[in-house]
Amino acid sequence: MMNPQIYISADETTFHLTNGEFSYILHCLPDGHLMHLWSGKAVRPEADYTCFHEVFPRPMTSCPDADSWYSREHTAQECGTFGSSDFRTPAIEITHPDGSTLSDFQLTSWNILDGKPALPGLPAVYCEDSSEAKTLECILTDQKNSLEMVLSYTIFRDHNVIARNTRLINHGDAPVYADTVQSLCLDLPDSDYVWMQFSGAWGRERHLRNRTLEQGIQSVGSRRGHSSHNHNPVVILRREHTDEVQGEALGIALVYSGNFLIQAEVDTYDKTRILAGIHPDGFRWKLEPGEQFQSPEAVMAWTDQGLNRLSQTFHGLFGRRLARGCWRDRPRPILNNNWEATMFDFDEESLVKIAGKAKECGVELFVLDDGWFGARRNDKAGLGDWVANPELLPNGIAGLSKRIRGLGMEMGLWFEPEMVNKDSNLYRAHPDWILEVPGRTGCHGRNQFVLDFSRKEVVDAVYDMMCHVLDDADLSYIKWDMNRSITDCWSHALPADRQKETAHRYILGVYDLYERLIQRYPRILFE
Structure with missing residues (x-):
């Protein structure tokens, strides 16, 4: 692998994160919304991938732009919101001072950082040297209510992962309520995956369950107050013929000990939205003017070399860059x-x-x-x-x-x-x-x-x-x-x-x- 890089297009609308083996590309549309273009095997940074943006008209489509057929329902969003042509489960849902829940977050600025910032009060993967990772922070603003959202993406030199989190900051003069704050929203172009989850009960935790993704919603989560022994906050999506040593697989792990949700929603065009974060049931966070809310971290790992490589990726990252202290690299005593x-x-x-x-x-x-x-x-x-x-x-x-x-x-x-x-x-x-x-x-x-x-x-x-x-x-x-x-x-x-x-x-x-x-x-x- 090479040192992680973040390439920005000449018009500053496309952001390409890569370590030479893995690429993650996002793009800012003319209306300021961030869309997802690519995640997977590394691709050339100098190429234009905006052709992946779907603008084909469909029956019953709702369009936020009066002069085009563009609809957010059929576009891969980086942080989907409900109510303005996207009818899928939202990654962010805010109740505004006027009682509305419609949000319109538009990209206003961005930062590139060496290394990876810590998350105050929350566990997160880290760097021992700033050369190990690069972080892209996309700052989006809902202008009507002066609400800011920071989407953070970190790519690592030694691991094919993207670490993601979401931060909300209320710059307005009235309180707002965050009803849903997902750490990760990933819209995939198809649904040809086998969903793998790890479920059980006390004394028989983390048994593997497989099922094929179908149209509709399937999820794993906890409302027990903690992530619990029933369902582990990790999901793997693998291609049908992926085995331990070959094939593509995508892993989602939430670095959090509380109520959680990892969900796959397949629409009737067989596109898939993955959400991971705090379970929205029973959750609502009041943001007074000047206050902010930080989501937990979600880690997305990718491989085209089978499930064993995916396991090695997660173990290598969490064992050496999530665990800390003098016991991190020592054998445990008998x-x-x-x-x-x-x-x-x-x-x-x-x-x-x-x-x-x-x-x-x-x-x-x-x-x-x-x-x-x-x-x-x-x-x-x-x-x-x-x-x-x-x-x-x-x-x-x-x-x-x-x-x-x-x-x-x-x-x-x-x-x-x-x-x-x-x-x-x-x-x-x-x-x-x-x-x-x-x-x-x-x-x-x-x-x-x-x-x-x-x-x-x-x-x-x-x-x-x-x-x-x-x-x-x-x-x-x-x-x-x-x-x-x-x-x-x-x-x-x-x-x-x-x-x-x-x-x-x-x-x-x-x-x-x-x-x-x-x-x-x-x-x-x-x-």
């Missing part, structure tokens, strides 16, 4: 976890005995699981009180870790920071810190209730409790459980017109806790 041996029935001496036997077997890391804290003698009490139980561990976690290390082993510890039992000191002190709808009976899962991580003070309190333990003990590993999906998604801290922000704000709170902990404890492996 560990022994006490849970199946003891469940809640243990004390310091029994744990040290188990660890000693594990050491004899070549185990490198001993992990103390659930039950070490508060009044946690069963799964109905104590969750949220991250203080060692002195009856079980008279010397605390610090004393136990010293004894484990004395055996020549590392030590790890279990947390479930996002959850709480109602029989806990934390809940008794702050009953409004859980997600619940006032006046309704809330759901529990495994006797757990979900802490409202959309609130900074809740994240701060959990962070402080965890730091008190981690500062005191010599730990190398944290097992981080999240044992239930989110119900009753309502926050005591948000007004009514912002309640649909709760699920995404919760995930941002989780990411905030992650980031603070890994910055403070860079040598600990968090799993």
Whole structure:
């Protein structure tokens, strides 16, 4: 591969991203809308590919331009909007101050950056050197309401991928509501693909399911508050005869842990629109004047050398440019976890005995699981009180870790920071810190209730409790459980017109806790 390049046509309407093996081309139409011309095997940058723009008239076509047959319904859009001749599912849907949902985003400027900017508050692939990637930022504006949309495209030197995200900025003088903000919109010229998704349930996650794309909509997603064990936020589209070692395939992966949607919509002319991003059901984000919203990142990978090469592309990118820290390139230690041996029935001496036997077997890391804290003698009490139980561990976690290390082993510890039992000191002190709808009976899962991580003070309190333990003990590993999906998604801290922000704000709170902990404890492996 060559260093990534972004070529711009002489009239500054066509943008060609390439690394010598892979090309992605977009074009600005006379009305300012961005359309998709090509994604796939590298093509010559000096050629004109605007012939791919369809202008052929069709019956019942609606045309935004009174002097032509051009319709957005039959044009490959880079960010489709509903209501102005495009009848497909939109990538962006805004409720404006006048109550309308019609948007008209036109390209007003663009930037080319070396490397790849970080996404504030969100995980994203990165560069260690600015020569690894180039980023194109297309700035589009809805002039009527002074709403700006930034579409970001990053192409990499060493990976045949495009990383995409969407940012909205309200430059107007009145609030608007973002009802749909997809990270990726990709309109393909045909539907001759097999859709591959990875679905399952607890204990049997990520089983491959194949189906042929047909006219209509098919999708995979989650409305469980997290991406979940049911459906993985990855989809592959392969040609019928593609196998592990030959043939074309396109992969879409969403770098996000919350509610998500990846969807294929095939129209009656057998063209395909792929959308990937936050699930629009139950989502609405209020943008006050001056505020902005950043979507998660979607990564599109392409190959013409079979599914094995596509897997290598994703693994190479995510393993070396999404994972971070000192553990990124190191083998994980062999560990022994006490849970199946003891469940809640243990004390310091029994744990040290188990660890000693594990050491004899070549185990490198001993992990103390659930039950070490508060009044946690069963799964109905104590969750949220991250203080060692002195009856079980008279010397605390610090004393136990010293004894484990004395055996020549590392030590790890279990947390479930996002959850709480109602029989806990934390809940008794702050009953409004859980997600619940006032006046309704809330759901529990495994006797757990979900802490409202959309609130900074809740994240701060959990962070402080965890730091008190981690500062005191010599730990190398944290097992981080999240044992239930989110119900009753309502926050005591948000007004009514912002309640649909709760699920995404919760995930941002989780990411905030992650980031603070890994910055403070860079040598600990968090799993």
